[in-house]
Amino acid sequence: MNKRKLQIGVMGSAADTEYSAEVESIAEKIGGGIAKTGNTTVYGAEKDYDSLSTAAARGAKKENGLTVGITYGKGKDVWDKEGNTDVIICSGLERGGGREFVLVNSCDGLIAVSGGSGTMNEMLVAYQLNIPVVVVRGTGGWADKMADQYFDSRKRMKAIGVDTAEEAVSKIIELIESEK
Amino acid sequence: MNKRKLQIGVMGSAADTEYSAEVESIAEKIGGGIAKTGNTTVYGAEKDYDSLSTAAARGAKKENGLTVGITYGKGKDVWDKEGNTDVIICSGLERGGGREFVLVNSCDGLIAVSGGSGTMNEMLVAYQLNIPVVVVRGTGGWADKMADQYFDSRKRMKAIGVDTAEEAVSKIIELIESEK
């Protein structure tokens, strides 16, 4: 049988949090790295602004990877104007926790870069659904804060900290494979 | 910019309604036809049994098309054991109307073959979301019953009846393109 490619979500800050070009470049490299391994990049598609998640889709497409954007509400016209989205899913749910649930639930594993409340929300959903989480240290925000920490007193799973885009991709694949 | 491929949903009866091999073959041919036009087949992925929707994904994969399965709840192990699913989306919603809403909402257009209550549900959602619907006449069930009928007294849109798998694919593409 054919084997479904791994679906790796890349989550991170929205443009209004004013992340640096350096952090944006890390997100793009993660998308590119996922593409190079032949796997699928899953991202949260916004309709009104850019984000680190969208940057990952850009990076994946540069390396001819498959990209899946998951958006809120209805309507398939997302912010991505360069056409880096191969498949758009309309979750029918509001942004701010609803759409994000479908997004995370559709990932085999998740990489977080920097990130505000939305990214922390996504990591917590992953934890509750037993989906492994890798965070890039030094990128600020909740990803940084959660590096190598447990998500609660149950101590079921830590957010695994790594230092580079390359490590993030290889670590999440390793974690997903070890879960099987 | 790159252009996103059309996302064409194929909906139809579940295996417990005991559809004929002929009707199953129509569903497979529709999937194959979508693949030949280079577009994406979206289907409702069950975890426990086959369906005409799954048959369409089989057909699409035989022609190397891209396939997206949308399933209910959580858990990515769907019924498709041959690996005809390139992307699996976990809607987080129950089957029987919830998952189906995400499924239809993610389609640019929809083709229905035969079909019980679930398929009629999907056509009605498409109608409410202004997503064009093509039905294959002579396949029985709700698809047959709705051929060339309006969905309600508002008379906004008819289910367009066609007679073959080939016509179904060309007609839905025509309808989607004319909506733009």
Added chain:
Amino acid sequence: MNKRKLQIGVMGSAADTEYSAEVESIAEKIGGGIAKTGNTTVYGAEKDYDSLSTAAARGAKKENGLTVGITYGKGKDVWDKEGNTDVIICSGLERGGGREFVLVNSCDGLIAVSGGSGTMNEMLVAYQLNIPVVVVRGTGGWADKMADQYFDSRKRMKAIGVDTAEEAVSKIIELIESEK
């Protein structure tokens, strides 16, 4: 222990389908009838216009019944300006099948009056979730069309036809109780 009151949904046409004052009065009477039995009226709360479902809530409140409105998206300001809604639930899902799924899924039983595509959608969801459905004959629309019909070839459940608001309430309670 305390016994939870039955949650009876009343579904029907939206204002743009131009239902008659007579049909509206039936919907109001159904809400009033539910209230008189001490049970809870569940309705689909719109943000922009009236509906037979909203009329049922009005009727229920006139008889001091408990009313629960289920709306789409976010935001609790619904069309009901007289304050006939005791509890408002924001499903986070789009209207046109998503919100409706939460609405029907939260009912013990459902009464349909007249109705366009949305009402038929709701009856089909009820069928798929094994929630009994009563329809008022002579009110037109899908409710009328489905009276005493099976929803598909599985023949699991019929939409039970009745002729008056009073019968609708007593019949749905009987059906819910017999399911237990």
Added chain:
Amino acid sequence: MNKRKLQIGVMGSAADTEYSAEVESIAEKIGGGIAKTGNTTVYGAEKDYDSLSTAAARGAKKENGLTVGITYGKGKDVWDKEGNTDVIICSGLERGGGREFVLVNSCDGLIAVSGGSGTMNEMLVAYQLNIPVVVVRGTGGWADKMADQYFDSRKRMKAIGVDTAEEAVSKIIELIESEK
């Protein structure tokens, strides 16, 4: 017009985190306090175990308050065996972020007591939806950790810390009223 009562959500740890009797008593008192003000207690209804959220519904019912439980998936038989739930809503969504979105989205304001990953998830959704959050200091978990903290670098809203159940109720009402 009638005025809808405020819908105040009480969130907190699930039974498997082994909270103390003292913390449970705080949650019960919060529910009781909401009831005494004539407002509605909204809680997350589990099907398999107790929680601080369920404890709040118990407390509310002791004071004859109105209680609304929001559960996951389908099926209305929730853990609450004493019948402290006046209205049960079946969100159709999975637990672990999906159901929780409907739960928080349906609250005018939210009080958190102790809490693991699920409670933190709920607070973050509230933040993203502009729903005020009060946390009881000294109860441990994420509620304690977030007391008087911003949820991210946007600094839009803090989790307001209080020391008692009584203060929690009066503070959340004050915050909700000031938002209007």
